[in-house]
Each structure stands twice: as structure tokens, then as C-alpha cells.
Amino acid sequence: xxxKIFQLTTFKAKLVSLMIGVTFISLLVASFGLxxxxxxxxRNSLEASTLSTTAILSFNLAPALVFDDSDSAxxxxxxxxxxxxxxxxxxxxxxxxGELALVASYPVELDTPVSNIKAYLTPRFNGQxxxxxYPIELDGDVIGYLYIQSSFDQLDAFKLQMTEVVIITMVxxxxxxxxxxxxxxxxxxxxxxxxxxLTQKVSDDKDYSIRVDDKSNDEFSHLAQSFNHxxxxxxxxxxRQREVEDEIRELNLNLEEKVHKRAxxxxxxxxxLLGTLDELHRSQKQLVEREKMASLGGLVAGIAHExxxxxxxxxxxxxxxxxxxxxLEERYKTNTLREKDLTYFLENANEGxxxxxxxxxxxxDLIKSFKQVAVxxxxxxxxxxxxxxxxxxxxxxxxxxxKKVAPQINVVxxxxxxxxxxAGALAQILTNLIINSLIHGFEGVEHxxxxxxxxxxxxxxxxxxxxxxxxxxxxALECIFEPFYTTRRxxxxxxxxxxxVYNLVTQALHGTISATSKHGEGLRFEINFPEAI
Amino acid sequence: xxxxxGIENIKLxxxxxxxxPCRLLIVCLLLFSSSLFAITSNEKQAKLTAAFIYQISKFVxxxxxxxxxxQDDLSICIxxxxxxxxxxxxxxxxxxxxxxxxIKIHAFDSKENLLSNQGAAGGCQIxxxxxxxxxxxxxxxxxxxKQSSLLIGKTRYFLEEGGMMALIQAKSKxxxxxxPEAMEGSQIKLESRLRALAKTFPQL
Numbered sequence: 001x002x003x004k005i006f007q008l009t010t011f012k013a014k015l016v017s018l019m020i021g022v023t024f025i026s027l028l029v030a031s032f033g034l035x036x037x038x039x040x041x042x043r044n045s046l047e048a049s050t051l052s053t054t055a056i057l058s059f060n061l062a063p064a065l066v067f068d069d070s071d072s073a074x075x076x077x078x079x080x081x082x083x084x085x086x087x088x089x090x091x092x093x094x095x096x097x098g099e100l101a102l103v104a105s106y107p108v109e110l111d112t113p114v115s116n117i118k119a120y121l122t123p124r125f126n127g128q129x130x131x132x133x134y135p136i137e138l139d140g141d142v143i144g145y146l147y148i149q150s151s152f153d154q155l156d157a158f159k160l161q162m163t164e165v166v167i168i169t170m171v172x173x174x175x176x177x178x179x180x181x182x183x184x185x186x187x188x189x190x191x192x193x194x195x196x197x198l199t200q201k202v203s204d205d206k207d208y209s210i211r212v213d214d215k216s217n218d219e220f221s222h223l224a225q226s227f228n229h230x231x232x233x234x235x236x237x238x239x240r241q242r243e244v245e246d247e248i249r250e251l252n253l254n255l256e257e258k259v260h261k262r263a264x265x266x267x268x269x270x271x272x273l274l275g276t277l278d279e280l281h282r283s284q285k286q287l288v289e290r291e292k293m294a295s296l297g298g299l300v301a302g303i304a305h306e307x308x309x310x311x312x313x314x315x316x317x318x319x320x321x322x323x324x325x326x327x328l329e330e331r332y333k334t335n336t337l338r339e340k341d342l343t344y345f346l347e348n349a350n351e352g353x354x355x356x357x358x359x360x361x362x363x364x365d366l367i368k369s370f371k372q373v374a375v376x377x378x379x380x381x382x383x384x385x386x387x388x389x390x391x392x393x394x395x396x397x398x399x400x401x402x403k404k405v406a407p408q409i410n411v412v413x414x415x416x417x418x419x420x421x422x423a424g425a426l427a428q429i430l431t432n433l434i435i436n437s438l439i440h441g442f443e444g445v446e447h448x449x450x451x452x453x454x455x456x457x458x459x460x461x462x463x464x465x466x467x468x469x470x471x472x473x474x475x476a477l478e479c480i481f482e483p484f485y486t487t488r489r490x491x492x493x494x495x496x497x498x499x500x501v502y503n504l505v506t507q508a509l510h511g512t513i514s515a516t517s518k519h520g521e522g523l524r525f526e527i528n529f530p531e532a533i
Numbered sequence: 534x535x536x537x538x539g540i541e542n543i544k545l546x547x548x549x550x551x552x553x554p555c556r557l558l559i560v561c562l563l564l565f566s567s568s569l570f571a572i573t574s575n576e577k578q579a580k581l582t583a584a585f586i587y588q589i590s591k592f593v594x595x596x597x598x599x600x601x602x603x604q605d606d607l608s609i610c611i612x613x614x615x616x617x618x619x620x621x622x623x624x625x626x627x628x629x630x631x632x633x634x635x636i637k638i639h640a641f642d643s644k645e646n647l648l649s650n651q652g653a654a655g656g657c658q659i660x661x662x663x664x665x666x667x668x669x670x671x672x673x674x675x676x677x678x679k680q681s682s683l684l685i686g687k688t689r690y691f692l693e694e695g696g697m698m699a700l701i702q703a704k705s706k707x708x709x710x711x712x713p714e715a716m717e718g719s720q721i722k723l724e725s726r727l728r729a730l731a732k733t734f735p736q737l
Contacts, residue, residue, distance in 0.1 A: 063730040066588040067709065072730050139591045139632055 012189055016181045023177035024170070031166040035159075042158050046085060047123065047130065050150050053083055054134045058146045062138040065093045070104045077106035080148075085130075088149040090114055094142060103144065117147040128152045191220035195227060208235035284483060287496055305400045306366050310359035317359070321352035366396075380508065382533055384420045387454055387461075388413040394427050398434060405438050407448035407467075417454065419461055420532040425508035432497045433465050433525060440487060441469025441523060459531050460511075466524035472517040480515050505529065576618055581707055583622035585700050586661055586685065589709070590631040592727035593683055595658055596720035607634040608656060610682075612647055613663025616640045644669045662686045667694055679719045692734045697721070699734070710734040 057076055064073040073091050080086040090105035092113065102113040120133040129151055136144040198212055208231050214224035328345045331337040391411050395402075402409070434450065442448040445468065453464040472480065479485045481502040486495035498515075505513040511529025590607060611619055623638045630636065639657065641647035644666060651657055660682045667686060670678075675695040678684060686696040689710075697715040700707050709731040711723065723731075 060726045060729065063588075063592060063724075063727050066591075067585065067707075067730060069730055139630075 011192065012185050015185050015188070016178070019177055019181035020174060023174060027170045027173050031170060035162045035166055038162055039155070039159055043152065043155055046150075046152050046154065050083065050085065050130065050132065050148060051123075051134075053080070053086075054132060054146055054148050058134045058136045061091055061136050061146060062143060065091070065103060065136060065144045066138060068093075073104035074106070077104055080106050083150075085150045085152055085154060086148055087151045090117075090147050091136070091144060092117065092147070093144040100145065114147055114149075117145055120147065128155060191216060191218075191224070195220070195224065199227075202231065208238055284496075301400060303366065303397070306396075307363045310362040310366070314356045314359040314363065317352040317355035321349055321356070324348050324352070380422055380424060382420060382422050384418055385423050385426075387417050387419055388415060390423065390426070391430065391452065391454075394430050398431060401435065401438065405442055405448060407438070407442065407450050409434070409450045409452065411452045411454075413452075413454040414456065417456060421529065422504075422508040422533070425504040429501050429504050429509075429527070430465075432501050436497050437467040437469055437523070441467050441471075443470060445469055456531065457528075460528050461531055463527040463529075464524070465527070466522055468522045471519050471521045471523055473519050477515060477517050481513075501525075509533075576622075578702065579618040579622045582661075582687070582700055583619060583626065585707055585709070586623065586659060587626045587629070587631065587636070589683075589685070589698070589727070590636075590659060592724040593659075594722040594724070595683075596681060605634065606637045607631050607658050608637050608639055609659045609661070610647065610651070610657035611638070611640045611661050611663065612644070612666050614642050614665070616642075616663060619661070619663070644674075648674070657682045659683045659685060662691060662696070664688065667691050667696065670694075676718060679715060679721070681720065683719075683721050684715070689734070698731070708732055 057079065060076055061073055064070070064076065077089050077091060080089050086106075088106065090110055090113065091103045092100040093103050095101060100113065100117070102110060117133045120131045121135070123130060123132045129149065132148045132150070134146045134148070135142045136146055195212055198210060202208060202210055211228050211231065212224040214221045214228060216224075324345050328337065328341065331341055388411070391413065395409060395411070430452070437448075437450055448468065450465070450467045455462045455464075476487065480498050483499040484495035485499075502513055505511050505527055509527075509529035510533060511527055513525060513527045515523065515525050517523040586609060590609070609623060611623070620638060620640045627636050627638060641650065647657075647660075657678075658681070660678065662684065664687065667690075672695065675684070679695070679697055684695075684697045686692065686699045687701065688699060689701065692699050692710060692712045692715070695712075695715050697712055697719060699710045699712075701710055702708075709727075710733070711728060711731040712734045716723065
């Protein structure tokens, strides 16, 4: 209860508190100001009364001083009995030498004069004690001084009295203000209470058709009008909301059916998409396989071309040897064989056999190399290989493709560096990179150069491949490993070369690949893969 | 003085037996000292009286007809044959002023001298009468004089005979007495503060 009063939760309490507070502060300020002025005036009047009495008495004391009549002076001083604040008074005469002599004093005779009374020609206050010296003049000459000592105890009494009056007045006024505020707050707050009750009713019953009485002509009538307007708006809004809710409810019912139909359609579309995706994967796989076969086909074509020459020479040499042998046989049968002929035959036969053997050996070497590369490319075998030799074998197998452009290919690799990896994948990576440079990179470039550097870094192999070709833009570089991305669409580019390289590096070699390039500054691949799988 | 003479006679009788010239010398010294004391006392009284007269002038207002202007001198007149000592003391105040007026002292031996020369002396604003001369004035003369002159004496008799104020010595002190009846017929006004101090004659 107590806390409720101090919290001032109700408007009524706030109104009463405001009135009491304002009244209290106003009264306090007014009373304090009035009291200060009254006390100051009272003090000034006391001082003025003392001063005027002193002035009159000084005037009347002049004859007593000049005629040296101390009895008269004493009698005059006794008039201070009418001023209770005067506690002591003494009168002094000035002799011919200017020295002061005590003539009379009040209320008792002083044994010794008060010292330095001239200091009080300007009145002094020492607490409630007031000291004053007034000159006694006659015909323009100062003939003596009247010294007055007063105690303004009445001032304290007056202050106390003023305080009592102020307190009583304030209490009465506050009580009056409380009574008035209690009386008027019920009148003032009646419309507000009615409004509050109505608001509560609207809140409880949700009945927005109720209206407040706005017949009065004060601020509350404006509030009531505004409130009624607000109720109208709420009522309208409520009606609209109900209509909308009905519509939504109806729509919801239809929506479920629609959603079901859509879900079925979506499921079908999804199945179709999954089928398409499978088809795509299959197509991609087929394309990759086709690419591999194409690569293998190229390899076979290269092998055929390379092997064709030594075999052809061998065949030519063998057929020439056969022709010589036929001539020799004919001459032997006809007994026309001469020593000279036999010598000629033997010389040519030896040369033909030598040529044949040499070219067959050459063909055998080529086939051996191609066989290894072809085997590697058609299988996923992991084997130990000497990388420098293996790269040269790959380059040898690519000679037919390289012949057309004839770039300078520099391979820098440590001699005898052995690695254990998927050799076919490595061969296919290098083949694809070189073919990629030949197809896309060297158009309009002179002195085509490809640098291949293989390093061993702890347990990893770093293969750096770069050419001095036309390079790629940044946008194209970002798509370089995406499948079917090609800058030669319709010109033989499948868009799977670099994608195949990426897959082989990451899946067959378990490594990483990155490409960097700037337009006109060539293309660079960096491949890192473990030394042994 | 009588008492003193008695004591001295006893001493002289004792001394006569011892040394006659010594007695003669003592008598001479005593006579000289008594006369010296009398002179000193008379002069002191005159000095006090002169001061009183001067100070009284500061509390008195004369009719405008009695003084030509406020710048005129204030004439203090002494009436009496033995006025020499008082004249001498009053003359000392001629260097001072009373209510802005210079002070002039005049002395007259007799009533006739006063009446005949008063006009030449510029009128007397204060007339101080020594003993013996006042009894010769008639009531008409006194009534005429007190119109513009403050008549001051030094005895009760002076007041009884129409004097306005008297400075009567009591022991070593001078008391101021005022005769209200005499003041009533005069245009001279005494300030109330002086009247409060002065005693009224005849005393109630």
C-alpha cells in the first residue's frame, strides 16, 4: 500500500501530488522570501530605531556636556529604558587636548571607559550584538561621543515567530490545497474514468460499436471524439480483417490441393532431371572414354607412322636382297655365275641384311616404347618408373602431332628420379597439356616453347608446365577445369581436355593442380602429387 | 577662614615666646597666601562664568529685529563696576564664533552708561549683570531691555527683580536658573535642551 502511494500509479494520485507539490513549493518560496524580507526589515527597523534615538539623545546631550552636567547626562541616558535592546550606553566629552573623558553611562556607572569607541562610528555587528558611536556636535564642533551597545535578541524571537507563522500558514494552505484537489479531481477525472471503463469494456468484449459520450465542450470531449474515431477505424479494420481471414481460409483449402498437385509435378520433374543427370554422366563418361580412345588412336597413328619408316626400309632392303638373290640363283643355274657376281651379291646382301636388321631393331625399339605407353594409357596400373626417361618416351610417341607446330620442348628433371604412380594417368596428363598448347596456345606465336620442370619436394613431386602461348583471360581461366568449356567450340574442341587432366591429377595421382595465366603471357600449370602411392 | 585664623593664633602664641620676627613673617605669608587664594578663586569663577555665557549663546535664538543680519556680531555686555576680571575672561572668546557670529565684548560701569551707549555698542544680545547695579533699573527699563537682550545675572535676587537667567554658584559648580515669567515677555527663545538642563525659578 505504501509503495503504491509513492509510486503514484494513478492519475488521481499524480494530480493531487502535483497540486500539493506546486502549492508547497510556491508557499515555501514565497514564505521564505517574505520571511527574509521581514527579518531584514525588522533588523533595519531595530537599527534605525537605535540610530534615531541615539541621534536625538546626542542632540540633547550637548548642553549637559558643555555645562559639565553629568547628572543631566545620566538622566538623559536613562531614556534608553524604553529601548530594551540597548544593553549599555556611555557618553564622553572631548577636552581641549582632544582626549575623551567619561561623563556618564547606562545602566550602571562604568569604572573604566570603553576603549576605542571611535571605531564604532561605523556601526558594527558581532553576532546579535550591535555597537554604535555617535558624535555629539554643537555649533559645528564635536564636543563628545555617545557609545551604544545593543543586543538584538528580539531578532531571534522574531525569526522564531516568523518560522512558526510560516509553518502554520503552509500547513493550513497545504490542507486547503489537498481538500480542493480532492474535491476537483473527481470532477475533472469523471470523463476520464468513464473513458477508461469504456476502453476496458471494448477490450474485454471486443465490441467496437460502443461510443463515448462527447457532448461536453472541454479537452475530454476532443479526446472522446478522437477515441470514437479510432473505434470506427478499428471496427472498419476488424470487419476487413475478418473478410480477409475468410478469404485466406478459403484460399488455404484450395492451396493444399494445389500444393499436392505441384508436389506430384515436381516429383516427376525431379525424376526426369535425375534421368537427365544420369544421361549426362553417362555422356560425360562416354566423352571422356572417347577422348581417351582418341588420344590412344592418335598414339596408334603416331606409332604406325614412326614404325612405318624402318619397316619400309627393312622391306625395301629385304626385297632388294631377294632380287639380288634371284639374280644369283639364275646365274648359278645357268652356270654364268662368276666370282665377281658372287662378290657383288655378298657385298649387297650383307648391306641389305645390315639395313634390314638395323631398321627392324629400330622398329622393335619404337614398338617397345609405344607398347609401354599404350599399355599405360589403356590401364590404371601403378608402377615404378624413371620419370625422365618416361617423359622422353611420351614425347617420342607425340612426335607426329608435334611435327606440325614443332615447338621447342625443354624437359628439366633430375636424372634417375624414380616415382611410383599411375603411369598412364601421368602420360595422359602430359599428352593432353601438350595437345592443348598446340591446339589453343600457339596461334600467331613465333618460337613456340614448352618448358616442363619436375622437382622433388620432400615426399611430393612438383610438375611445372608452362608455354609462351597467347594465354587466357581471367574469366576464361576461372572456367578452365570445368567440363565442356572450350574456346574452340565447333572447331574440334570438346572442352574435356583440361577437365580430364583435373580428374586424372586429383583422382589417379591424388594430387592438386592450379593454372595461372595472363593474356599474352602464356599459360602455366602447377601439379603436385605424392612421390609414391 | 575663620577657622584657619583660630589655628594660626594658637600657633602664633606658641611661637611668640620663641621668636617674634618669625611670627611676623608667618603672618605676612598667611596674609599673602589668603589674598592670593582669593584672587585665584575669583579668576576661576570668572573663567567658568565666561565659559557658561559663551556656551549659553549657542542655545539662544534672538529675534530678527534685534540683529541686522545673521552675519552681525554677537555683543555680550557686562554691567558692573568690577567687571575687569570677567571682561578679561570673556575677551578670550572673541576669537571664537557662536552660531557663525563673531563675538564682541562690551563693559559698562553704570546703568546710565549702558542705556546711553548700548546703541553705539550695536545692542547687547547678552547682558550680564554683576552685583549691585541691577536694583537701579525700573520695570519699564527691564521690560525694554529683555525684548532683545538675554538678561543674565548671578543671584536669586536678580531673577526676583525680572532677570531672565541666573548663573548661581553652588560649591564649585554653577547652576543655571531660568525665570519663565521673565522669558514669556521676551522675543528671545531658549532651546528646549537648555531649558531641560536649567532649573526653573521659582522652584516648585
